Amino acid sequence: MTSLAHHATENRSVAEFTEQAYLNYAMYVIMDRALPHISDGLKPVQRRIVYAMSELGLKSTGKPKKSARTVGDVLGKYHPHGDSACYEAMVLMAQPFSYRYPLIEGQGNWGSPDDPKSFAAMRYTEAKLSAYSELLLSELGQGTSEWQDNFDGSMKEPITLPARIPNILLNGTTGIAVGMATDIPPHNLREVVKGTIALIRNPETTDEKLAEYIPAPDLPTKAEIITPPEELLKIQTTGRGSYRARAVYTVEKNEIVITELPYQVSGSKVVTQIADQMIAKKLPLVADIRDESDHKNPTRLVIVLRSNRVDAETVMSHLFATTDLESSYRVNLNMIGADGRPQVKSIRRILLEWIEIRKQTVTRRLQYHLNKIEKRLHILAGLLIAYLDIDTVIRIIREEDQPKPVLMQHFGIDDIQAEAILELKLRHLAKLEEMEIRREQEELEAKAAIIREQLANPESLKNLIIGELKEDAKKFGDDRRSPIVTRADAVQIKEQDLMPAETVTVVLSEAGWVRAAKGGDVDAANLNFRAGDQYLSHAVGKTNQRVYFLDETGRSYALPISSLPSARGLGEPLSSKLAPASGVSFIQVFIDDDSNELLAVSSNGYGFKTQAAQLDTNAKAGKAFLTVADNATALPLLPIQQATHVAILSSSGRLLIIDLAELPVLNKGKGNKLIQLDEKEQILSMTTLGLDEIIQVAAGQQHLKLKGDDLQKYIGKRATKGQLLPRGYQKANRLLIQR
Incomplete structure (x- = not known):
């Protein structure tokens, strides 16, 4: 063991x-x-x-x-x-x-x-x-x-x-x-057959030409295929990629009726996805969603819009972007090839390999039938010999104990033919049977000749395969179900665009408390504030916009205006919604359209132009926006609007007006030097302006108005010191534009 x-x-x-x-x-x-x-x-x-x-x-x-x-x-x-x-x-x-x-x-x-x-x-x-x-x-x-x-x-x-x-x-x-x-992915039978026939006739058919016959997958549903033709061609040539399918819908008054869903997409799941958005109040444009699918209408999802004024195309574009009404499908044409090895192949390579397999299969089938015919002809030849001398055949069978070898020797036939003669029934001994044998011989010889020609002539074999493909396509083929269309990319509606657009004034206090008051004519500076706190900044916007905050270190923060507390109370500390660094104060609240330009400047004289959208962030800790030196702070942002220049007032009583075109456009950073400052000098005030406007220079209770030629002498190049203001105004601390 x-x-x-x-x-x-x-x-x-x-x-x-x-x-x-x-x-x-x-x-x-x-x-x-x-x-x-x-x-x-x-x-x-x-x-x-x-x-x-x-x-x-x-x-x-x-x-x-x-x-x-x-x-x-x-x-x-x-x-x-x-x-x-x-x-x-x-x-x-x-x-x-x-x-x-x-x-x-x-x-x-x-x-x-x-x-x-x-x-x-x-x-x-x-x-x-x-x-x-x-x-x-x-x-x-x-x-x-x-x-x-x-x-x-x-x-x-x-x-x-x-x-x-x-x-x-x-x-x-x-x-x-x-x-x-x-x-x-699945494809259309008629299209695939047309492409296969094209390759049989001309194996050099290009991928681009083949794409004319087989333009895209054809799904079991009638959802639209919206992938651009160039991407579909890339999938065909590489065997890899992805394509997109989109639901089909109609608009009936204030209802959107979805009649076709993408492949393998569940109607109940789509209803749940839309309902979840409605419950979360992220889809106020929709009043209701119903699934009216039945045996007569396998797919019928009804989306009821809030009113006739709601644009159905906008709603559907949003739903295509946020639900399975638009789905993407991966393509990886990996299969076991004719050589028995797994490989990713192009559509053209797949069909060429299949054609070779089909040629071999048809050849084997033809050879099988030819062998069968030849065997039958061999038997018929033996039977015909027997019929020509049927009396001898009968005598040998009656008199001999082992008739088969005697028949083989007498008539010169082989074992198979002799066995066929011995298997004959008496009723087949009639004279008409000889005629039937000759007729069958002629028919089989004709069939054998055709098969031999198909086996010997490659063109005949090709034509046979093409004929069978056409016959099968006619019997089992159908029209394309998935239309190939060009559609605009789906766009998700921004959350702020889904909110009602009501005018509000956002007020920020020095201690960092914030609130939103209805209306745009609010006297923000005279609102009530907590003991020891006072007004710092305010901005007017819509409830569906985002509000931006800038701190003294140059970091920007953003919140939806709809998330701010009402001005009926004293507000809430921004620190409950945002997370600035310890000891850092906010200096401004700012609201503007994302595409509008603004000016960002630090107190040591550096700055740049940018768009309001660059202030946006979802991070509670904000984002690095304006790079500020250790001995400087960020200054409040200035909207540019129609302005062409910016006026800068320094702590030494100098005024410099420079062309905004000299400033760089950046997304974030330090920017370029706007004004030359001495070591302890800093910017006290700024304003953007057009040269046809009047600047007021405020020094305590005194105001100096500058316009026309008086204004021109303060215009200079970027990064220069500027000109001293007249006596009595060199302690000025504020610039205003007289409207």
Whole structure:
């Protein structure tokens, strides 16, 4: 016992063993589970289900049988795996909303587009093969397929089925193997056949020309394919990419009616997605959503708009961007090729390989029929010899104990011919039978001649394949379901655009408390503030806008105005909504349209132009916007609007007016030097202006008005010191524009 055990043991390292075991598993999953074969477009479990059903006699013209019978045969004879997985594969091939050309015709509950997994148990449903499956099975048993032993060696099963059309592209498939996956979309039979015929006639047909025949996938639903043609062509040429499908809808008064959904999208899920937005008050333009789908209208989702003034196109564009009404599908044309290796292929390469496989299949089929005809002609030749001397034949059979060798020797025929003579029935000895034999000989000789010519002449073989493809396309083909259209990209409506646009005044106090008062004519400076606090800044905007805050270090912050507390109270501290650094104060509240230009400047004389949108951020800690030196602070932002220049007042009593065109446009940063300042000098005030406006220089109770020629002498180049103001105004601290 010990000796036997010792000799039966193989010593291997764990690393070596696990590597080999996992490699074996990976190859099994790739070759025998997850990837389809290019010849028939089926995975092994699908092929075994179809073959088992044909062996059970479940033809399209016959009666269906319980699905459990089919699953039992598949598992017991060909596919020793789980029954539920096998049944699910069977269900998928029977669902017209999952398969473009179903291989199985089911009776009972086989699921619905809304819930494909809601099918009944296999003991309740019945199934038979569809008429389309004939394209995979009609040539089986005619020498067209290679056969292999089943899992226990008790019977044979086909390695692939002799598909008459490129089924690999027609129904598509998905699968996840080890280290690779496949995502093949379905296509239209007529289009694929046209492309295949074009390649048979001219194998040099380009990808671009082929795309004229097969422009895009064709899904089981009538949803629109909106991917641009150039992207679709790239998918065809590389075998990889993605395409987008969008729901189809009509507008009826103030209702949007969705009649077609993208492939594999559930109507109930879409309703839930829209309802969730409505509950969260992110879709105020919609009043209601109803699912009115029934047997007559399999897809009918009704979106009720808030009023007739709501633009349906805008709402749908938002829903396309935020729900499954627009879906993207991955394409990865990975399959087991004619050489038995998995590979990602272009549409053109797939069809060229399939054509070669088809030529071999048809050649084998023709040779099979030719061999059959030749065997029959050989027998007929022996029968004809016998009929020419039928009396001798009868005498030999009556008198000889072993008539076969005597017949063979007397008439010079072989064993097969002699056996056929001996098998003749008496009623076939009539004179008319000789004429029937000669007629059959002539018919078979004519058929054999045609087959020999097709086998010998490549053009004849091509024409035969083309003729069969046209015949199949005429019988099983249909019009394209998924229209290819050009649509604008879906745009999600910004949250602030969904809010009612009411005018408000946002008020900020020195202590950083904020509130929003209704209206634009609020006397913000005279509102009540907490003890020890006072007014700092205010801005007027709409409730559907965002409000920006700037702190002394140059960081910007943003909040929806709708999130601010009402001015009925004293407001709330900004620190409850935002997270500025410890000890840092806010210096301004600012509201403007995102595209409007503004001027950002620090007190040490550096600044730049930018757009209000650059202030926006979702971070509670804000974003770095204006880079400020350690000995400086940020100054309040200035809207540029129609201004052409900016006036800068320094603490030394100098005034410099520079052209705004000299300033850089940046998204963030330090900017360029606007004015030359001494070491302890800083900017006290700024204002943007047009040269036809009047500047007021405020020094305590005194105001100096500058206009025209008086204004011109303060205009200078950027980064200069500017001109001193007149005596009495060199302690000025504020610039104003007289309107």
